[in-house]
Amino acid sequence: MDTTASTTPKQPQISEMFSKFALAFKTKTFEFFADETTNADEISDADEGFSLLDSAEDFIPDQKVIILKPDQPLNQNQVILPQQELTVKKSETQIKPLNTQLVNTLISSVFATVSSFEASYLQLQTAHVPFNEESITVADKALVSVLQRLSDLKQVYKDLRKNPDFGGDLPVGSCSEAQVEENQSKLRILGTVSNSLQAEIDQRDSEVSAMKKKLSEVQKSNSLLSKRLCSSLNLNLNLNSEVLLTVKVFDSLLSDACRTMHKFTKVLVDLMRKAGWDLDMAANSVHPDVDYVKRGHNRYAFLSYVCLEIFKGFDLIGFGLESAGEVLCNGHGSDSVKSNSSLKQLLEHVSCNPMELLSRKPTCEFSRFCEKKYQELIHPTMESSIFSNLDQNEAVLNSWRSLSMFYESFVNMASSVWTLHKLAFSFDPVVDIFQVERGVDFSMVYMEDVTRRCTVPSKTRLKVGFTVVPGFKIGRTVIQSQVYLCGLTCTE
Structure with missing residues (x-):
């Protein structure tokens, strides 16, 4: 007895008819998909169906089998189903390109x-x-x-x-x-x-x-006004002479000039101190071997230096700006025409701002006067020494107009002295200017102590150390020269 045959289960047998059906179905399906264009997904699904038919999986026994006949090829007279007609129309319908x-x-x-x-x-x-x-x-x-x-x-x-x-x-x-x-x-x-x-x-x-x-009309109007102004100025020169040409007016302008010179000297000394100058040595170079009553009195030496330099050429009608042919003012004749010209220049100068005048007319006489006096006061070596050590924020080292305070104080001083000069030459005869030499005995008629200490006659003979501010003579009237005296003792 074969024990292996009894223990091993028998495989289910496929009928011959079912095998023929499967083979016919597979062949017909291949022909169908070969004739019609289908999607790749449909083809993959058919392959999966064929793999099921070819597989050796177990079949469930006792099942009924339905035999399906393959489709026959379509004839020309055969009717197309609605689904088939839709497929044909879809394949025939295409998007036509635009013109x-x-x-x-x-x-x-x-x-x-x-x-x-x-x-x-x-x-x-x-x-x-x-x-x-x-x-x-x-x-x-x-x-x-x-x-x-x-x-x-x-x-x-x-x-x-x-x-x-x-x-x-x-x-x-x-x-x-x-x-x-x-x-x-x-x-x-x-x-x-x-x-x-x-x-x-x-x-x-x-x-x-x-x-x-409109400009043409304004120019014509200005021309008429200018003619009227000139005629009016000529008519009123005598009246202005009566008002301006007095000792009191001259002394007032001189006081203003002295005040501006004091201010400029203070600015200059401050710059010298910032530059590291030895002020005692600098004062001694201006007026050597002067016994100052007080240590701070060396500032009068600097004030004297500024005043004498700014008044240099005051006795000339052109204030030293002309090289030749200038008239001395020390009583050498009177010229009413030149006096009237100086008075006109005086009135014109006082009617405008000196700072604006320099910027508006850089080549005028007053501008040339400022340049000349600056070169005489501040020579290049002195300028380089004063300005070279300053911070760049304090000064631009290109000209004497760098520092605004220094520039403004110098221009105001020059303007006051220029005005005083024009007034001096408006007098008839013109005003005389004088200064006292060193070592001269002090005279209360012609001199004044700049320190205001010598107010009464002294038993000791006082000598002039140096002139600080020159004096002036208007006719028979004398405006005293301010001098620094030697031999005074400090009472403070």
Whole structure:
């Protein structure tokens, strides 16, 4: 007895009929998919079905089998089912491409219409300034027409998308016509801009003409006023002489000049101290071997240096600016014409600001006087020593106008002395100037102690150490010279 046969289960047997059916089904299926175009997913599904038929998996026994006959090829007279008709129509329906020439023409028309809109809109804006109702109405209608044309072109494009064969009555011309229309619109824009600019130019020309006419009238008026002023000035010179040409006025101007010289000297000494100068040594170089009553009195030496330098040439009518032919003022004749000229210059100078005068007329006599006196007061070596050690924030080391305080104090001092000089030469005879030499006995008639210590006659004979401010003689009136005296004792 074979035990293995009883223990091992028997495999289920496939009937011969079912095997034939499977083979026929497989063959017919291959033929069907070979004739028809299908998707890759459908083919993969069929392969999976064939693999199931070819597999050696177990079959469930006692199942009924239904035999399906393969499809027969279609004849020409055979009726097509609705599903099959849908498939055929889908394969036959394709998207036809648009007409390239028609599309290019449509695009050109769109650009031409946009250019026309830009030109019409610019004309509408131009018509508002200046306001022109008629032009505004015309431009507004043109804008509405252009917008309507853009709407029509948009509708044409939609129709072409739906029906590529559409185009029998299109509201567009050729590409060349569209380009011509676009260029015409650009010419309209340029014409509008050109007209606007030309109108502005004409307006400016009319304004310039009006201003020139007004300037001519003002110049004529100024000429008449200048003539009247000159005649009035000539008529009032005698009256001004009576008012100005007095000892009191001269002494007042001299006091102002002394005050400005004190201020400038203080600024100069401060700069020397900042530069590290030895002030005692510097004072001794100006007036050597002077026994100062007080240590701080060396400032009078610097004040003397400034005063004597700024008054140098005071006795000349040109204040030393002319090389030859100048008239000395020490009583050498009187010239009423020159006196009147000096008085005119005096009135002109006091009527303006000296700082503005230097900037407005850099080549005038007063400007040349300032330059000359600065070169005499501050020589290049002294200038380099004073300014070289200053911080860049304090000074720009290019000229004597660098420091604003130094510049302003110097100009005010020069202006006061210049005014005093013009007043001196307005007198008839002109004012004399004098200074006292060192070692001369002190005289209360011609001299004044600059320290204000010697106010009463002293038993001791006092000597002049140096002149600080020169003195002046107006006719028989003497304005004392300020001097520093040697031999005084400090009472403080």
